[in-house]
Amino acid sequence: MVATATATASLNKFEKIKSEKDGLAVKAQLEDFAKIGWEAMEEGDRDYRLKWLGIFFRPVTPGKFMLRLRLPHGIINADQMRVLAEIVQRYGSDGNADITTRQNLQLRGIRLEDIPEIFRLLKAVGLTSVQSGMDNVRNITGSPVAGIDADELFDTRELVQQVQDMITNKGEGNPEFTNLPRKFNIAIAGCRDNSVHAEINDIAFIPAFSGESFGFNVIVGGFFSAKRCDAAIPLNAWVTPEEVVPLCRAILEVFRDNGLRANRQKARLMWLIDEWGIEKFRSEVEKQLGKTLKEAAAKDEIIWEKCDRIGVYRQKQPGFNYVGLHIPVGRLFAQDMLEIARIADVYGKGEIRLTVEQNIIIPHINDACLAAFLSESIIKKFAINPTPLTRALVSCTGAEFCNFALIETKNRAVELMQELETELTLKKPVRIHWTGCPNSCGQPQVADIGLMGTKVRKNGQTLEGVDIYMGGKVGKDAQLGTCIRKSVPCEDLKPVLRELLIKHFDAEINSEFSN
Structure with a gap:
């Protein structure tokens, strides 16, 4: 573990908070917090340590907290979705849920006095929010069609769950990994279309064959921050599926014990790799692992362009289909969640999957039930064939609920895309991502x-x-985009976007707007 001899006075604010009390310690205090109320809480507990349990104090909505879950692989069942719907339903217009760009859900409008009961409800259906904020490993992502896609190379669902269980002690909290220098992202891909956006993760496992054996090439260090954005780089390592969990542990331990902590803007994994060089970093990981890593396979298997999985698709299981529903900017309200749970139960096997594009997939729909499924009224709201700009739209939370955001994003994004689609005809979707601040939760660097x-x-x-x-690309040959223009007022944005769409994406002006 990290040495504790450093004088507390020399630590930055966040390291000082962590040195005084582990974030998980507040788990035992939730009943007391619920009784005294948020205004009487010590600031370090309220504003920071609660995040270790996925509870986020939001100054822009005082008294109304955000609760971030852990949904490994973005998979949830109908019973769990109903419980979450009932939780947000009690908060009226303040209550809703957002699908995140890490296949996760965030619940909004939560009151602190309800947290103990909410946690009991979550535990009863096998859900947890532990270690989902601050300097912890965030939700672990995988292909949203793992196990049902006929073209996949490896079903990663069990691996993702094993990594989560290792990091969180099966959802109970694991002090081994609650004091990382900074947050950490992991993705495991078993498909060929890079549905996990591998290059933006601190660790990503990419499918690759070493001879006839299946495994993963490993890349490390990808991240977005206000100070710097970098794509992950090769570790020059290939591992079997059985070696994924031990390697994750070894890399996390090396980062935990050696990562830079003085300046939080330089505390992500890539900064340590920069300081050491990739060869030393790999060597230290091997020491921690207790074995020499095999060199990376000559090529990986991410060879397809990105697929958004919206629409109707055949499963590998004969006679079954999965249907991708478009959820505009990932925003769900209680009634939406109840309806999604209902149709997943009635037409499928009660399973619901989330995507990094903030959409939902309902799998296991029998051929005989497909027409009835598609006639459900909820499919009119959450379309299977949305218009091109709306289809590929992604947005962070924005200033409505997030105190870091400098602008309102979700509502503005939807309205502006709808306006542009009345004026323009596009031949294919254009991926437009909104983020409210330089923290880049909306991932603008991977967008068109x-x-x-x-x-x-x-x-x-x-x-x-x-x-x-502009210039972000996902799928094969993924790359980060670059800033082409600064400081465009939102009130002047529509004509700028219209010009970009016409010039770079072959949009055509509709006749009634041509003059």
């Missing part, structure tokens, strides 16, 4: 067009605006 919130000056006033990114 990325919009990052900022404050701009116009006519002597401070307004909401965006920096514009």
Whole structure:
């Protein structure tokens, strides 16, 4: 573990908070917090340590917390979804859930006095929110069609669950991994289309064959932050599926014990790799692992363009289908969640899957039931054939609920795309990602067009605006985009986007708007 001899006075604010009390310690205090209320809580507990349990104090909505779950692989069942719907339903207009870009759900409007009961409800259906915030490993992602896609190379669901169980002690909390230098992302891909956005993870396992044997090439260090964004780089290592969990543990232990902690802006894994060099980093991981890693396979198997999985698809299981529903910017309300749980039960096997594009997949729909499924009224709201700009739209939470966001994103994003689609005809989807601040939760750097919130000056006033990114690519030959224009006021954004869509994505102006 990290040495504790450093004088507390020399630690930055966050390291000082962690040195005073482990984040998991507040788990035993939840009943007391519920009784005294959020205003009477010690700041370190309320604003920071609660995040170790997935509970986020939001100054923009005082008294109303966000609860971030852990949903490994983005898989949930209908009973669990109903419980989550009932939780947010009690909060009326304040209650909703957002699908995140890590196949996860965040519940909004939560009151602190309800947390003990909410945690009891979650535990009863096998859900946890432990270690989902601050300096912990975040939700572990995998292909949203693992186990049902006929073209997959490896079903990663069990591996993802094993990694989660190792990190979180099967959802109970694991102090071994609650004091990382900074947050950490892991993705495990068993498909050929890079549905996990491997290159933006601290560790990503990419399918590859070494001779006739299946395994994974490993890349490390990918991340987004306000200070720097970098794609992951090869570790020059190939591992079998059985070696994935031990390697994750070894890398996390090396990062935990050696990662840079003085400056939080330089505390992600890539900064340690920069300081050591990839060869030393690999060597230290091997020492921790207790074995020499096999060199990477000559090529990996991510050879397809990205598929968003919206629409109707045949499963590998004969006679069954999975259907991808488009959820505009990932926003769900209680009634939506109850309806999704119902149709998953009635037409499928009660399983629901989330995607990194903030959409939902319902698998295991029998051929005989497919027409009836597609006639359900909820399918009109959450379409299987959305329009091109709406289809590929992604957005972070924005200023409505997040105190870091500099602009409002979700509602603005939906409205602006709808306006542009009345004026333009597009031949194919264009991936437009919105993020409210440089923390890049909306991942603008992987989009065809990325919009990052900022404050701009116009006519002597401070307004909401965006920096514009272009050139991000997912799937094979993935790459990060770059900023092409800064400080565009949101009120002036529509004509700028219209011009970009016409010039770079072959959009055509509809006749009624041509003059």
